[in-house]
Amino acid sequence: MYLNYLSLHNFRNYLQLDLAFEDRITLFYGPNASGKTSLLEAIFFLATTRSPRTRNERLLIRQEAQGEAGELPFLRLVAEVQQAREKVQLEALIQARADEKTNSSANSAQKTLLIKGKTTRALDFVGQLRVVLFSPTDIMLIDGPPNERRRYLDLTLSQIDSRYLRNLARYQELLKQRNSLLRAWREQRRPQRAVDNELAFWDKELATTASNVLNERLRAITDLNRLVAPLFCTIMETNQELKITYQPSFAFDASVTSANLAQEMLQKLQKLRSEELKRGLTLIGPHRDDLFFTLEGQNLGFYGSRGQQRSATLALKLGEATLMQQRTGEKPVLLLDDLLSELDNLRREHILQLLQQQKQQIFLTATDLSVFTGAFLQDIQRKRVEMGEIYPG
């Protein structure tokens, strides 16, 4: 699939922008703070209904848009997506709330999503436009906290399959309810046998939903390993094996099949019961899982160089794009922000060659053209970005 057309109104530093695209490689280049990342952010938002940079959607509305005569400021994003079978118009509106408090980090904006002009739930909106974003902060996937890695997996799988998103939402809801029960019981000092019956229901629901989430994540990791390792070798020009390992919060051995994963979790929950009651928390499940990257068995987060970590995240993202294509039958749109920074010339050349072979729509950003090879520049569309305006490259 690819993006035919994109329009921004009051988004970040853009007042109004209307752009048409071809289905190949487009490079946005321009100085720092000109609006390159914001463009990719807008496309990512239309794919996932989220900003990769902030949870507070109020921040996305152009600051100068504030205080226009009596009206609350709002932003509008519109895209036309060419899917395999049809063209779809996607639209997102974000309006500031009347009761907004200044300096609040809470989300003080209201979001409306539309497909072909009809208001839609986020659940149905996600998946219309599929993207894979690579950004310099992705290095956190390798050396950062576990929640980043869980969020990454969840986002990827949600774009591929709406059932995953539904399951995950159900799991999070169950988890919230179960945790508040555990806390309430802890405060009431209710003995374990008094709550056993009530918990049995929640445990069963939780374990079933958790096992669905877990099975999909494990399947994705297996597929990603197959796809990502060779990409890493190409980029780094090495034979070293990059491996991703899923680390569940409760141990189960290889003989446990996907069908009896729920049973396995139930047994573990029973063993943990008194501990969970004492702490008022659900101690195992997909919300506590993690994954890690190794190179020849060594943890890349601890031992990897910046270049290795960066190349590994890029290999991960390119592998993810192929995974999406294999699962959905359509190639996603690649968004590559500041792709070539921190890499040496050889790595750059390998990456640019890989991109030219991808045969899918790619948007990339850079501060200047000197990092690109002549052959690459000839093959692409260029657009110059300056202070929230776009000029022909």
Ligand SMILES: Nc1ncnc2c1ncn2[C@@H]1O[C@H](COP(=O)(O)OP(=O)(O)OP(=O)(O)O)[C@@H](O)[C@H]1O
């Ligand atoms: N809500 C907003 N209203 C107006 N301007 C904003 C808003 N949010 C961010 N900006 C500004 O938009 C500009 C563009 O930011 P962006 O991150 O897109 O730049 P960039 O071209 O990617 O720069 P860099 O090369 O440094 O990564 C910045 O000056 C930023 O401060």
Ligand SMILES: [Mg+2]
């Ligand atoms: Mg940027």
